[in-house]
Amino acid sequence: MRSTLRRTTTVLAGITALSLGLAACGGGGTDAGGDSDDGAGTGDDLDTVTIGIPAGWDEGVAVSYLWKAVLENNGYTVEVEDADIGVVFTSVAGGGYDLMFDAWLPVTHEDLVAEYGEQLEDLGSWYEGAALTIAVNEDSPAQSIADLASMSDEYGNRLVGIDAGAGLTRITQEEVIPTYELEGMEFVISSTAAMLAELQGATDSGDNIAVTLWRPHWAYDAYPIRDLEDPEATLGDSEEIHTFGRLGFGEDFPQFAGWLENFTLTDEQLASLENLMLNENGGTDNDASAQQWLEDNPDFVESVTGA
Structure with a gap:
């Protein structure tokens, strides 16, 4: 969600991911001969890490580049690639990527985890309280979604949504609107970018x-x-966001896996990281944005690496 959030998977995911997995020779940390690379600063870990990023999922984009910066600052070589969420899951399961940072549990990705879970290592939850919401400007009158039925005039009789194919859109249509009797409001189905533009315009004015x-x-x-x-x-x-690795990740990256055990972000930390990277800097240089955030939040690295 955000640049574009789609809580959906594609039929082609398995085919594409199989190709990625076969091409990857069993993971990003081995050379053509299958021998591990030993890099300075990586301890007993393989020195090359490949991260799969679910395209359009802003929290996954932000956190992936954050860890890319942390790892590169500690001597690792990091490769990132974005793909459909289904492709990322199946490629991690097949060894094409070493890990991914954006698995929502227990509901959103339940079907993918049920299908591929035996081929994945759960490396821990780094965010609690992930949730779908209906949001309003903070000084507006409604306190509950139920209030919108009687206060719709205050909101121009409009509820502004995102993509037609997003899970949030389906749930709003099938659950929120009929339950709270919001049929009198126009449900505007557009895109994440269009919704955010309207949100900015309304709060500015x-x-x-x-x-x-x-x-x-x-x-x-x-x-x-x-x-x-x-x-x-x-x-x-509400849900938790987990990191998943390929089978054998913990053995190949014992130091990194230990850091991931310490990894959590608060609402404020994640919002500031995403805002800096994807809003203020427009997603144009995510590496530089991650380094800037680390400079602005010097305690973060110590909290996860202990150094």
Whole structure:
């Protein structure tokens, strides 16, 4: 979600990922002869790490480049590649990528974990409270999604959504709108970029607005917004975001795996990282953005590496 968030997978994922897995020779940390590379500063780890990034999932993009910076600063060689979420899962399972940082559990990626879980190592949860939301400008009157039915005029009788194919859009149509009787509001299905443009325009001009959103997202750092309560739990329970590695990851990267055990981000940390990288810097130089964030947050590296 964000640049474009789609909680969907593709039929071609398995075929593409199989090709990636075969081409990868069983993981990014071995040479053509199958011998491990020993790099300075990497301890007993292989020195090359390949990270699969789910395309359009901003938290995954931000965290992947954050770890790329941390690892490169410690002597590793890091390769990143973005692909559809289904391709990333199947490629990690097949050894094409060493790891990925954006597995939502227990619901969003339940089917993928059920299918590939025996071929994956769960390297831990780094974020708690991931959730789908309906957000409004913080000084607007509604406190609950239920309030929108009687206060729709305050919001121009519009609920601004994202892509037609996004899971959030489907849930809003099938669960949120009928449960809270919001049929009188126009549900604007557009794109993530269009929704964010409307959100910025409304908050800049002081107008009320209601949008479909999710946590984590940089918009919470960039704009004065808050979530509406969802008393009927139409948007589902909160989830955790996990890191998954290929089988054998812990053996090949014992030092890195240990760092991942210490890895967590707060709402504020992740929002500021995403906002800097993908909003303020427009996603044009994610490596530089990650280094800048590390400079601005000097305690982070010590919290995960102990150094």
